[in-house]
Amino acid sequence: MSDDPRPQEGESEIYSHDEATNVVAPSGHEGEVLDEDKAKAYWQANIALVLKLLAVWFLASFGAGILLGPVLDGFHLFGFKLGFWFAQQGSIYIFVALIFIYVWRMKKLEARFGLDDSPEEGAVK
Amino acid sequence: MSVQFLTYLFVGLTFSLYIGIAIWSRAGTTKEFYVAGGGVPPLLNGMATAADWMSAASFLSMAGIIAFMGRDGMVYLMGWTGGYVLLALLLAPYLRKFGEFTVPDFVGERYYSSAARVVAVVCLIFVSFTYVAGQMRGVGIVFSQFLNIDITYGVMVGMGVVFIYAVLGGMKGITYTQVAQYCVLIFAFLVPAIFISIMMTGNPVPQLGFGSALSDGSGMYLLDKLDHVLVDLGFAEYTAGQKSTIDVFAITAALMVGTAGLPHVIVRFFTVPKVSDARLSAGYALVFIALLYTTAPAVAAFARANFVSEIHNSQYTEVPEWFQSWEDVGLLAWSDKNGDGVIQYGPGNAFSPAKPQFVEGRGAHGERLLANGATSSVNEVYVDRDIMVLANPEIARLPNWVIALVAAGGLAAALSTAAGLLLVISTSVSHDLMRKTFMPSITDKQELLYARCAAAVAIVIAGLFGIFPPAFVAQVVAFAFGLAAASFFPAILMGIFYKRMNREGAIAGMVSGLTFTFLYIVWFKFVSPETNSADHWLFGISPEGIGTVGMVLNFAVAFTVARFTAPPPDHVQDLVDDIRIPTGARVAHKH
Numbered sequence: 001m002s003d004d005p006r007p008q009e010g011e012s013e014i015y016s017h018d019e020a021t022n023v024v025a026p027s028g029h030e031g032e033v034l035d036e037d038k039a040k041a042y043w044q045a046n047i048a049l050v051l052k053l054l055a056v057w058f059l060a061s062f063g064a065g066i067l068l069g070p071v072l073d074g075f076h077l078f079g080f081k082l083g084f085w086f087a088q089q090g091s092i093y094i095f096v097a098l099i100f101i102y103v104w105r106m107k108k109l110e111a112r113f114g115l116d117d118s119p120e121e122g123a124v125k
Numbered sequence: 126m127s128v129q130f131l132t133y134l135f136v137g138l139t140f141s142l143y144i145g146i147a148i149w150s151r152a153g154t155t156k157e158f159y160v161a162g163g164g165v166p167p168l169l170n171g172m173a174t175a176a177d178w179m180s181a182a183s184f185l186s187m188a189g190i191i192a193f194m195g196r197d198g199m200v201y202l203m204g205w206t207g208g209y210v211l212l213a214l215l216l217a218p219y220l221r222k223f224g225e226f227t228v229p230d231f232v233g234e235r236y237y238s239s240a241a242r243v244v245a246v247v248c249l250i251f252v253s254f255t256y257v258a259g260q261m262r263g264v265g266i267v268f269s270q271f272l273n274i275d276i277t278y279g280v281m282v283g284m285g286v287v288f289i290y291a292v293l294g295g296m297k298g299i300t301y302t303q304v305a306q307y308c309v310l311i312f313a314f315l316v317p318a319i320f321i322s323i324m325m326t327g328n329p330v331p332q333l334g335f336g337s338a339l340s341d342g343s344g345m346y347l348l349d350k351l352d353h354v355l356v357d358l359g360f361a362e363y364t365a366g367q368k369s370t371i372d373v374f375a376i377t378a379a380l381m382v383g384t385a386g387l388p389h390v391i392v393r394f395f396t397v398p399k400v401s402d403a404r405l406s407a408g409y410a411l412v413f414i415a416l417l418y419t420t421a422p423a424v425a426a427f428a429r430a431n432f433v434s435e436i437h438n439s440q441y442t443e444v445p446e447w448f449q450s451w452e453d454v455g456l457l458a459w460s461d462k463n464g465d466g467v468i469q470y471g472p473g474n475a476f477s478p479a480k481p482q483f484v485e486g487r488g489a490h491g492e493r494l495l496a497n498g499a500t501s502s503v504n505e506v507y508v509d510r511d512i513m514v515l516a517n518p519e520i521a522r523l524p525n526w527v528i529a530l531v532a533a534g535g536l537a538a539a540l541s542t543a544a545g546l547l548l549v550i551s552t553s554v555s556h557d558l559m560r561k562t563f564m565p566s567i568t569d570k571q572e573l574l575y576a577r578c579a580a581a582v583a584i585v586i587a588g589l590f591g592i593f594p595p596a597f598v599a600q601v602v603a604f605a606f607g608l609a610a611a612s613f614f615p616a617i618l619m620g621i622f623y624k625r626m627n628r629e630g631a632i633a634g635m636v637s638g639l640t641f642t643f644l645y646i647v648w649f650k651f652v653s654p655e656t657n658s659a660d661h662w663l664f665g666i667s668p669e670g671i672g673t674v675g676m677v678l679n680f681a682v683a684f685t686v687a688r689f690t691a692p693p694p695d696h697v698q699d700l701v702d703d704i705r706i707p708t709g710a711r712v713a714h715k716h
Binding site: 021022023024027028029032034039042043047050053054067078079080081084088091093095098099100102103106107110116117 | 159160191198203206207209213214215221225226332333336337338346347348364366370374377378398399400405408411412415422622702706707708
């Protein structure tokens with residue numbers, strides 16, 4: 001990663017640029033060059049997924065927990081008013097689920113673009 | 126065996142475990158010291174993150190606060206967990222790919238500016254010291270309450286232990302002690318919660334017991350009963366909120382975004398080997414955190430219901446033993462205002478000033494005498510909120526070893542968070558100020574030495590905060606989240622998702638977000654506290670929630686300034702392309 005031929009101007013006492021020293025573990029994709037269109041497609045798919053998940057995140061917490069709380073309180077889940085349950089329990093379970101869905105969907109997405117970072121799978125490819 | 130002996134035993138055993146781990150996991154290089162060599166498995170990093178995150182306040186105080194806030198306690202429950210979704214989806218994987226050691230590192234490199242780096246270091250130190258002061262105090266309080274040791278000595282013992290594993294082991298030592306501390310603290314939190322759930326509802330799962338019918342034969346749901354009882358006493362319903370919707374919204378958002386922007390949490394994701402591991406370990410971290418955060422509101426409801434039913438309208442001489450033992454410690458107080466020997470509990474402060482000022486001697490029924498004047502309310506009881514967790518084992522009549530376990534758990538929660546905070550303070554000094562800004566020529570060995578010295582100095586300062594707590598500690602907690610929300614989160618987010626964001630925009634955004642949030646909190650908490658009410662707040666948002674407005678301001682200023690200034694240089698745009706790709710592959714650029 002140190003073959004950057006660009007002049008290091010602006011490097012004096014104002015700003016010094018260091019190459020990273022905590023690089024991620026080898027993935028079998030080192031040295032590969034990704035064309036810009038493919039990188040763009042991957043990034044857009046990622047953004048689309050993140051936006052969908054964040055919409056659920058917002059609906060579960062700010063929606064069901066706060067804004068719609070009084071309406072949902074008309075329904076009951078065992079001894080809980082539903083709005084209260086979302087505010088103190090349900091939203092947290094949904095948060096956990098969202099992160100694992102994200103992990104799973106990103107794994108699929110990265111496999112599709114040949115970008116997954118598990119060395120075993122990278123070696124097969 | 127006595128509670129005191131068991132507490133000494135448990136605390137001694139857990140402390141030896143932490144020190145043993147520290148000696149086993151000494152750090153030899155800066156990479157080990159800063160990010161544990163970048164080789165922590167995701168599951169263990171999840172546990173370490175959970176311990177790092179859950180402080181003395183989460184363990185000891187949160188359930189008690191919720192018990193008295195009722196439904197509004199949701200701001201903490203959602204705020205302090207929802208932030209992990211933002212962290213996992215928006216920040217952690219990209220920061221891991223970036224591959225440096227600290228949060229100011231990212232800000233400095235991405236915005237090609239030492240000024241931005243120094244602004245970030247200043248925010249980081251301010252946020253982290255605010256937070257750490259409370260932890261050291263927590264250590265002292267646990268020692269004084271459970272072991273009858275003076276707070277000063279308690280803090281010193283805590284400092285000694287953190288000193289050994291943080292200075293010796295750096296991030297590597299801290300990571301593995303945090304894993305052990307998580308196990309201790311979650312066990313200590315869940316055991317009493319399970320027993321108290323069985324006692325009150327017959328259901329061993331507190332999260333379900335919370336919504337079950339009481340096992341007292343009435344067949345009423347716990348929450349319905351609690352609503353009834355509290356309304357009868359003149360309180361508001363437990364399941365109804367008191368705060369305005371906009372304030373709840375703003376506080377929740379500020380806590381979520383602040384959580385995602387806290388440097389000592391972010392840096393934990395620099396320690397895993399791969400980008401996908403950063404995502405996965407955020408998921409594990411939230412599972413481990415949710416275990417406590419979904420139990421806490423159940424404990425809160427149980428404790429409040431139990432407290433009312435055992436205390437209200439009881440003869441003082443016949444209340445359970447724990448009432449007197451916590452009165453001795455000073456967390457409960459009773460004054461027989463109407464002279465009937467019966468405890469009356471209700472809304473409003475029982476005395477003025479509200480906190481009890483004990484004097485020598487006992488009253489007619491054996492209660493501790495107070496110097497406080499009586500208020501006109503019928504309430505005769507002062508309750509410290511922390512009692513809801515501390516006294517739970519006794520209220521549920523659990524054996525002595527459970528009480529000792531709670532003490533060890535409280536210490537684990539406080540020490541693990543303190544160590545994580547001290548580490549980010551020391552690395553930002555040795556790495557960002559020394560190596561990257563003022564002394565770029567130092568070697569790795571020298572940098573490591575500076576890191577250890579900075580950690581040692583930070584521990585001493587934190588300890589002094591614990592021994593001589595500045596009067597404002599309780600009031601400044603809002604700072605930590607508000608400032609993180611108004612500074613780091615927008616700067617990092619735009620650094621990843623908006624390639625066009627430049628140095629000028631980011632710095633202007635951080636400075637305006639920070640200044641606004643800081644001044645708003647200072648105004649209402651210190652300059653003009655008597656006007657700290659909804660009538661005077663901007664948009665009806667309290668100082669606790671103002672970080673949300675600061676964040677919006679940061680974004681607005683940053684976008685505006687960036688539009689009128691030069692785009693970032695090519696190598697920075699390439700850096701952004703690189704962090705967006707999870708593997709070592711590079712993007713072909715057509716500049």
